[in-house]
Amino acid sequence: MTPKIARFLEDVRPATPCLVLDVDRVEENYRALAAALPLARIYYAVKANPAAPILTRLVGLGSAFDAASWEEIAMCLEAGADPADISFGNTVKKESAIVRAYDAGVRLFAFDSEGELEKLARSAPGAKVYCRLLVENAGADWPLSRKFGCSVETARELMLRAKEVGLDPYGLSFHVGSQQRDSVAYEAAIAKVGMLFTDLSERGVTLRMVNLGGGFPVRYTSEVPGIDHFAQAIMGAMTKAFGNAIPEMIVEPGRFIVGDAGVVSSEVVLVSRKAKDDPVRWVYLDIGRFGGLAETEGESIKYRLRTPHDGGRTGPVAIAGPTCDGADILYERANYRLPLALKSGDRVDLLSAGAYVTTYAAQGFNGFQPLAEHYI
Amino acid sequence: MTPKIARFLEDVRPATPCLVLDVDRVEENYRALAAALPLARIYYAVKANPAAPILTRLVGLGSAFDAASWEEIAMCLEAGADPADISFGNTVKKESAIVRAYDAGVRLFAFDSEGELEKLARSAPGAKVYCRLLVENAGADWPLSRKFGCSVETARELMLRAKEVGLDPYGLSFHVGSQQRDSVAYEAAIAKVGMLFTDLSERGVTLRMVNLGGGFPVRYTSEVPGIDHFAQAIMGAMTKAFGNAIPEMIVEPGRFIVGDAGVVSSEVVLVSRKAKDDPVRWVYLDIGRFGGLAETEGESIKYRLRTPHDGGRTGPVAIAGPTCDGADILYERANYRLPLALKSGDRVDLLSAGAYVTTYAAQGFNGFQPLAEHYI
Known part of the structure; x- marks a missing residue:
C-alpha cells in the first residue's frame, strides 16, 4: 500500500467496498518496465483497469495500448491516445468492431484463425496483423487455457495467406499466462517464434515484430521474481533466437502496471x-x-x-x-x-x-x- | 422457447446479446408450483431475476419474496409488495441493511450464527427469525457448499438464545442446492428439521415454520423430474416428520419460476x-x-x-x-x-x-x- 493510499483510507474512510488506486504508482511501474526492457514498446492491457485517470497518465508517458474491444479502443482515444498506438489485441472480434477500429485509424490487429483473417482482409485492408501462437502456460497462476492461439503449422499458413489477401504480415504473439512466475515460459515461446520467423522468411514473408504478451507477476501472498529477472531471460532468449537482428518487441502488461x-x-x-x-x-x-x-x-x-x-x-x-x-x-x-x-x-x-x-x-x-x- | 419469445426474436431481431423473457410463463410457473404444493407459501427468490415486470406480476399473483439484500427488498417494495410478505433470506447481512429492512416493515429474517443473531436482536427486536441448517447438496448441479447454514447442535442453541434476546424463534430453513435433481435431498433435510422441532419443543421453544429453500430444477440439456415428483416427496417427508401437525411451509423458488x-x-x-x-x-x-x-x-x-x-x-x-x-x-x-x-x-x-x-x-x-x- 502506497503512503498516499494509506493516508486516503485514514482521512476519507470511503464507503466500502471500494478500490483506491494511486496513479503515481502506475507511472512508477511503467517507468520500471520501460527501463528493464528498453527495446520493447509497452502496450498497456486496458482490460486490467480502463479508468480514465490511468489511461490519461499513460498517454502522457508515451505508452501504447492493447485493447480487447471497440469500447476499450474508444476509451483510449477519449484519453488522448493516437490510434497508431493502439493494438486491437483480441483474436475474436465482431466484424462491426473491426470496421469501427479501422475507421478510427487503428492499424494493428491480432488474429489466430482463418475466419478472423477473412474479416480483417475485408474490413481492415492493408493493416498490420500478428498471429497468436498457442504456448505452454505452466507456471502461471491465471493460465489462459486453449482458448487463444493456434498451432505453429496453422500460424505459418495463416501468415502466408495474410500477404495474399492484402494484409501486412507483421509479426507473431503469444501469452504465457497471467501472473506467470517462471521465466522459462517466455524462453520456450520465444524459441518457437524464432523458428517460425526463419521458416516464413524462407517462404518470402519477412516478419518484423514479436509480441511477448503480458503476464509479469505482482506480489500477492507469495514473493515473485522482479521484472529484471524476466527482462534478462527474455533478452537472452531473443538474442539466442534472432542474434543481432532483433525484431521490434511489444509487451502487453496489465497487472504489472496497475496491480x-x-x-x-x-x-x-x-x-x-x-x-x-x-x-x-x-x-x-x-x-x-x-x-x-x-x-x-x-x-x-x-x-x-x-x-x-x-x-x-x-x-x-x-x-x-x-x-x-x-x-x-x-x-x-x-x-x-x-x-x-x-x-x-x-x-x-x-x-x-x-x-x-x-x-x-x-x-x-x-x-x-x-x-x-x-x-x- | 415460448411462442411469444419466438415471435419477438423473429419480428424484432433484437441486438445481441440479450435476454428475452415471457412474463406470462412466469405466471404459469408460479401457478404450477402453487398447485403442486398448496400448503406452502411461495417466496420468489428475487436474485434469480429482479426485473420490475417479473416482481409486479408476482405481486399481483399474491407471491411473497425472498430477498438477498436491502436493495432487493427495495425493488420488491417498489413493485408493490407488502413488507409483511418479504423475507430477508441472506444469513449474512450488514447491520445497516437490517435496520433499513426493519424500518421498512420487514419482520422475517434468516440467520445461522451467533454474530448475526446479536445484530438481529439489536436492530430487529421482536422479529420472526429462522435458522438455516447445513444440509447435504448431493444431486444439485449448483451446490451451495459449506458457506451457509450451521450444525443441528448450533441451531438448537441459537434458537433457544433467540427467545432469550427478544426475538421470535419462528422456524428452520435449509437449502438442498440449486438445480437439485434428486428429491431424496429434501427428504433427508426434512427429517433433520423434524427432529430439531421436537427437541426444541421439549426445551420450551415451539417452532411454527419450515423453510424448504429452493432448488427445483429446470430442463437444460438433461430431462429433470417434474414439480409434482418433488411435491409428493416433500409432503411425504413432512407427514412422516410432523404427522397431522404440519407447520407453516415456505418455498423459495427462483430458477423454477423464471428459468x-x-x-x-x-x-x-x-x-x-x-x-x-x-x-x-x-x-x-x-x-x-x-x-x-x-x-x-x-x-x-x-x-x-x-x-x-x-x-x-x-x-x-x-x-x-x-x-x-x-x-x-x-x-x-x-x-x-x-x-x-x-x-x-x-x-x-x-x-x-x-x-x-x-x-x-x-x-x-x-x-x-x-x-x-x-x-x-
Missing part, C-alpha cells in the same frame, strides 16, 4: 463458526467473487489482507463474499489465517488489488452495486 | 480450429461467463442451444465467450456438438436462460456492456 497501485477496501459483515468447536471461522466480507474479485476463482489469485488487528493472535479462516451464492467463496482451502479479534464492521484491505477488479464486478448480483472507485 | 421463461439470444463472433486437422471447432459467442452466463462456471449449467442450422450435420465444439480472458469458456468438456454449417454472424439462442443471468453480468468486462433485457 500494486491499488487497494480494495472492504468491511467484515460477519464472523461465524459452523459449529461451536469448529476451529475454522467463516469471515464474510462485503465484496466477493462477483463484486470484483473475479480472480479469486479457484483460489487462483491470493490477495494479501490487512486488518486493524494485525499482529494479534490468529486462527484459520474461510473467507467469503456477501451474496447468497454458494460459489461466492474467496478462500476455503488456501490456509488463510486472520486475527481472532476480527469482528463485524472491521475494515479489511486487500493489497495489490488494482488489476482486474472494477469492470469485472457484476452490475447487480444479489442487488449489490459494483465497488466504488477512487483514483488519487 | 424456462427466458431465452438469451447471442451471435457467433468466430468459428475456428486450433489446427487444420483438429476435429473440434471453437465457437465464440458474444456472451460468455462474465457477460451473464455465470452459471456455466465449471460447466455446471448446460444450456440447450438453438441455431439456424439445426437438423444439419454436427461436429464437436468448444464454446467460449468474447473476452480476452482464458477462463471465459462455457463448455469445453461437456461434449457439445453444433452444426458444421455454423458461421460468424449466426444467431445462437440459449434456451431456459431466464434465471441468474442479468444482474450477474459484469458491468464492463473487457469493455463489453452487460446484456440487454426485454420483458414481453
Whole structure:
C-alpha cells in the first residue's frame, strides 16, 4: 500500500467496498518496465483497469495500448491516445468492431484463425496483423487455457495467406499466462517464434515484430521474481533466437502496471463458526467473487489482507463474499489465517488489488452495486 | 422457447446479446408450483431475476419474496409488495441493511450464527427469525457448499438464545442446492428439521415454520423430474416428520419460476480450429461467463442451444465467450456438438436462460456492456 493510499483510507474512510488506486504508482511501474526492457514498446492491457485517470497518465508517458474491444479502443482515444498506438489485441472480434477500429485509424490487429483473417482482409485492408501462437502456460497462476492461439503449422499458413489477401504480415504473439512466475515460459515461446520467423522468411514473408504478451507477476501472498529477472531471460532468449537482428518487441502488461497501485477496501459483515468447536471461522466480507474479485476463482489469485488487528493472535479462516451464492467463496482451502479479534464492521484491505477488479464486478448480483472507485 | 419469445426474436431481431423473457410463463410457473404444493407459501427468490415486470406480476399473483439484500427488498417494495410478505433470506447481512429492512416493515429474517443473531436482536427486536441448517447438496448441479447454514447442535442453541434476546424463534430453513435433481435431498433435510422441532419443543421453544429453500430444477440439456415428483416427496417427508401437525411451509423458488421463461439470444463472433486437422471447432459467442452466463462456471449449467442450422450435420465444439480472458469458456468438456454449417454472424439462442443471468453480468468486462433485457 502506497503512503498516499494509506493516508486516503485514514482521512476519507470511503464507503466500502471500494478500490483506491494511486496513479503515481502506475507511472512508477511503467517507468520500471520501460527501463528493464528498453527495446520493447509497452502496450498497456486496458482490460486490467480502463479508468480514465490511468489511461490519461499513460498517454502522457508515451505508452501504447492493447485493447480487447471497440469500447476499450474508444476509451483510449477519449484519453488522448493516437490510434497508431493502439493494438486491437483480441483474436475474436465482431466484424462491426473491426470496421469501427479501422475507421478510427487503428492499424494493428491480432488474429489466430482463418475466419478472423477473412474479416480483417475485408474490413481492415492493408493493416498490420500478428498471429497468436498457442504456448505452454505452466507456471502461471491465471493460465489462459486453449482458448487463444493456434498451432505453429496453422500460424505459418495463416501468415502466408495474410500477404495474399492484402494484409501486412507483421509479426507473431503469444501469452504465457497471467501472473506467470517462471521465466522459462517466455524462453520456450520465444524459441518457437524464432523458428517460425526463419521458416516464413524462407517462404518470402519477412516478419518484423514479436509480441511477448503480458503476464509479469505482482506480489500477492507469495514473493515473485522482479521484472529484471524476466527482462534478462527474455533478452537472452531473443538474442539466442534472432542474434543481432532483433525484431521490434511489444509487451502487453496489465497487472504489472496497475496491480500494486491499488487497494480494495472492504468491511467484515460477519464472523461465524459452523459449529461451536469448529476451529475454522467463516469471515464474510462485503465484496466477493462477483463484486470484483473475479480472480479469486479457484483460489487462483491470493490477495494479501490487512486488518486493524494485525499482529494479534490468529486462527484459520474461510473467507467469503456477501451474496447468497454458494460459489461466492474467496478462500476455503488456501490456509488463510486472520486475527481472532476480527469482528463485524472491521475494515479489511486487500493489497495489490488494482488489476482486474472494477469492470469485472457484476452490475447487480444479489442487488449489490459494483465497488466504488477512487483514483488519487 | 415460448411462442411469444419466438415471435419477438423473429419480428424484432433484437441486438445481441440479450435476454428475452415471457412474463406470462412466469405466471404459469408460479401457478404450477402453487398447485403442486398448496400448503406452502411461495417466496420468489428475487436474485434469480429482479426485473420490475417479473416482481409486479408476482405481486399481483399474491407471491411473497425472498430477498438477498436491502436493495432487493427495495425493488420488491417498489413493485408493490407488502413488507409483511418479504423475507430477508441472506444469513449474512450488514447491520445497516437490517435496520433499513426493519424500518421498512420487514419482520422475517434468516440467520445461522451467533454474530448475526446479536445484530438481529439489536436492530430487529421482536422479529420472526429462522435458522438455516447445513444440509447435504448431493444431486444439485449448483451446490451451495459449506458457506451457509450451521450444525443441528448450533441451531438448537441459537434458537433457544433467540427467545432469550427478544426475538421470535419462528422456524428452520435449509437449502438442498440449486438445480437439485434428486428429491431424496429434501427428504433427508426434512427429517433433520423434524427432529430439531421436537427437541426444541421439549426445551420450551415451539417452532411454527419450515423453510424448504429452493432448488427445483429446470430442463437444460438433461430431462429433470417434474414439480409434482418433488411435491409428493416433500409432503411425504413432512407427514412422516410432523404427522397431522404440519407447520407453516415456505418455498423459495427462483430458477423454477423464471428459468424456462427466458431465452438469451447471442451471435457467433468466430468459428475456428486450433489446427487444420483438429476435429473440434471453437465457437465464440458474444456472451460468455462474465457477460451473464455465470452459471456455466465449471460447466455446471448446460444450456440447450438453438441455431439456424439445426437438423444439419454436427461436429464437436468448444464454446467460449468474447473476452480476452482464458477462463471465459462455457463448455469445453461437456461434449457439445453444433452444426458444421455454423458461421460468424449466426444467431445462437440459449434456451431456459431466464434465471441468474442479468444482474450477474459484469458491468464492463473487457469493455463489453452487460446484456440487454426485454420483458414481453
